[in-house]
Amino acid sequence: MALLLASAMAVLALFLCWLCFASRFAVHAQNWKGVVPPFVAVPATLFGLLMTFLSQDVWEANRRAFQAVTLEREQLTTLSVLSSNHGIDADEILAAIHEYVEAVVGLEWRAMENGEESPEAEAALNRLTSAVSGAKIGPAFQRALLNAVIRLRSARDQRLAIAEAFPDDREWAAVLVIAFITQIALAVTHLDRPRPQLLAQAIFALAAIVPISLVASVDEPYSPPNAIASDPLAQLLERFPHK
Numbered sequence: 507m508a509l510l511l512a513s514a515m516a517v518l519a520l521f522l523c524w525l526c527f528a529s530r531f532a533v534h535a536q537n538w539k540g541v542v543p544p545f546v547a548v549p550a551t552l553f554g555l556l557m558t559f560l561s562q563d564v565w566e567a568n569r570r571a572f573q574a575v576t577l578e579r580e581q582l583t584t585l586s587v588l589s590s591n592h593g594i595d596a597d598e599i600l601a602a603i604h605e606y607v608e609a610v611v612g613l614e615w616r617a618m619e620n621g622e623e624s625p626e627a628e629a630a631l632n633r634l635t636s637a638v639s640g641a642k643i644g645p646a647f648q649r650a651l652l653n654a655v656i657r658l659r660s661a662r663d664q665r666l667a668i669a670e671a672f673p674d675d676r677e678w679a680a681v682l683v684i685a686f687i688t689q690i691a692l693a694v695t696h697l698d699r700p701r702p703q704l705l706a707q708a709i710f711a712l713a714a715i716v717p718i719s720l721v722a723s724v725d726e727p728y729s730p731p732n733a734i735a736s737d738p739l740a741q742l743l744e745r746f747p748h749k
Contacts, residue, residue, distance in 0.1 A: 508719040511682075512711065518686060519707040522693040527700045539697045546695055549688040553714070556681045561721045567672050571727035571734050574665040579738045581658035582607065585638075586742065588651060599641060599651075602634035607739055610662075615736045618669035618728040631659060665728075673725045685714050 526535045582603060589599040606627065614624035638651045689707050696703035724732045 507722040508715055511715050511718060515686075515689060515707070515711040515715070518689055519693075519704055519711065522690065522707070523700050523704055526693060526697055526703065536697060538694065541694050541697075543695045546688065546691045549684055549691050550710075553681070553684045553688050556677070556684055557717055557721075560677045560681055561717065563674070563677065564672070564721050564725050567668055568724055568727045568734070571665065571668045574661050574668065575734060575736075575738055577661040578658060578665065579742065581654045581661060582739065582742055583745075584654045585634075585651060585658070586745075588647070588654075599634070599637045602630065602637045604743065606630035606634050607742055611736045611740045611743075615728065618666070619726070619730070619733075621670040623666050627662075631662065635659075669726075669728045672727065678722075678725075681718065685718070688714075 525531055586600065586603055589596045589603070609624055609627040609630045614627040617624045635655050638648070638655050641648060641651070643651075689710060692706045692710055693703055696706050727734050
């Protein structure tokens with residue numbers, strides 16, 4: 507992302523410099539001298555605001571994504587602990603839990619990189635729900651298990667919704683367009699000499715690339731390189747081994 511954006515802004519800076527000082531349009535460009543430097547504050551402020559909103563959305567999505575995995579782990583732990591200490595259908599429930607965790611860790615985590623869910627994980631969760639609802643145990647205990655399954659499904663739905671919603675191409679398009687407009691505005695306010703114009707654009711490019719690249723690196727909570735790992739769920743397979 508950083509290299510691509512740096513290349514695009516460098517090409518635009520060189521093009522604007524050529525357009526203003528070396529092309530046949532240069533004579534006409536010089537007629538636009540006089541645009542005061544404070545004019546740059548208009549697009550620059552818009553860029554700063556959009557970047558703030560985008561980064562806030564991304565950090566909040568990462569927080570909710572981690573929270574969803576934590577909640578999912580808590581409900582699976584609850585189901586495993588309760589099932590392993592009660593009821594004649596415990597083996598069936600524990601088997602369904604392991605099947606679900608294996609499907610999520612082995613298949614769904616990779617599918618979420620493309621904003622998709624795993625049919626195998628959905629089927630495993632349905633079988634877990636059926637195993638709990640059909641267990642021959644006391645009503646109160648069964649109700650506790652069913653509540654845990656409902657919260658587990660809710661946590662999974664939240665995880666999948668986040669994976670599908672991000673990245674938001676519209677927000678990124680707005681940020682990048684305003685960044686390029688700000689670069690053009692800098693060129694317009696530096697029509698006297700080419701070097702100051704290039705320097706002004708270079709400084710802005712560096713200032714823009716750093717936050718954009720940082721936010722872009724965590725824009726997809728469940729995708730590399732900074733993806734939220736499935737380790738909290740995978741550890742349940744070792745913590746509660748199925749016999």
